[in-house]
Amino acid sequence: MSQAILTEHLAFAYPGVDGKSDTRVFEDLNISIEEGSFVAVLGSNGCGKSTLAKHFNAILLPSGGKAYVCGLDTASEDNLIPIRRSVGMVFQNPDNQIVANVVEEDVAFGPENLGVPSSEIRQRVDQALKQVDMYDFREHAPHLLSGGQKQRVAIAGIIAMEPKCIVLDEPTAMLDPRGRREVMETITRLNREKGITVVLITHHMDEAAQAQRVIVMSEGRIAADGSPKEVYAQVELLHSIGLAAPETVELCWELNKEGYDLPLNALRVEECAQTLFDLLKA
Secondary structure (H helix, E strand, O other): OOEEEEEEEEEEEEOOOOOOOOEEEEEEEEEEEEOOOEEEEEOOOOOOHHHHHHHOOOOOOOOEEEEEEOOEEOOOHHHHHHHHHHEEEEOOOHHHOOOOOOHHHHHHHHHHHOOOOHHHHHHHHHHHHHHOOOHHHOOOOHHHOOHHHHHHHHHHHHHOOOOOEEEEEOOOOOOOHHHHHHHHHHHHHHHHHHOOEEEEEEOOHHHHOOOOEEEEEEOOEEEEEEOHHHHHOOHHHHHHOOOOOOHHHHHHHHHHHOOOOOOOOOOOHHHHHHHHHHHHHO
């Protein structure tokens, strides 16, 4: 399977100001993300995950090493437009991404900037809104929508540009539980049904658990990389970098400290309940 995103010995530093030295974020970061996969990048604040996300569509360029998007070198200015066509970005605050007074006009903004013909834009907008279950709100004013609905409109605007990959940088950080659930259901469905590569930047363990693969970052380095069950079983490692495993895993881990021998792969409440039931029954 081909790579949607690849970094080789990626290095990046924010320039210092007022005579201060540069702030180094990465020194030798190597990541490969396959096309059609759903990958969550997890870490505490300041670990470099949002900086990494901005390298995935050339908002930021490497200080050293290379970043490739669909085989295109982000450092080449000639590749900038093809990269932006290939990777769409969704950020924390949906209000910052809304540019029009009507939902369907907002979704049409991206394709218009790409020079897509008007007849095709209409088709793309309708299709994108249907994919995020917002078609019935196409003539509504975006500012009257809930946070979750606004974020789904923002995602529709990216879908209408027909990218191969969507990178979401803390897309649920400003949403209530219902809004978080709506956004997560939308992006998991896009990955599963449309084959769109999804990279989710988050600090929510439950959100990352819905991905096929979890990359844990700490101080600009990869601390763990694997399936959610493989990563979350490393409770001591997660604690050492300021993270907690899901509550179900933490419960089994605490019981193991008391002398039990429970598996640390029960991510869902139902799985944990069955594990405890089996323990009591034995």
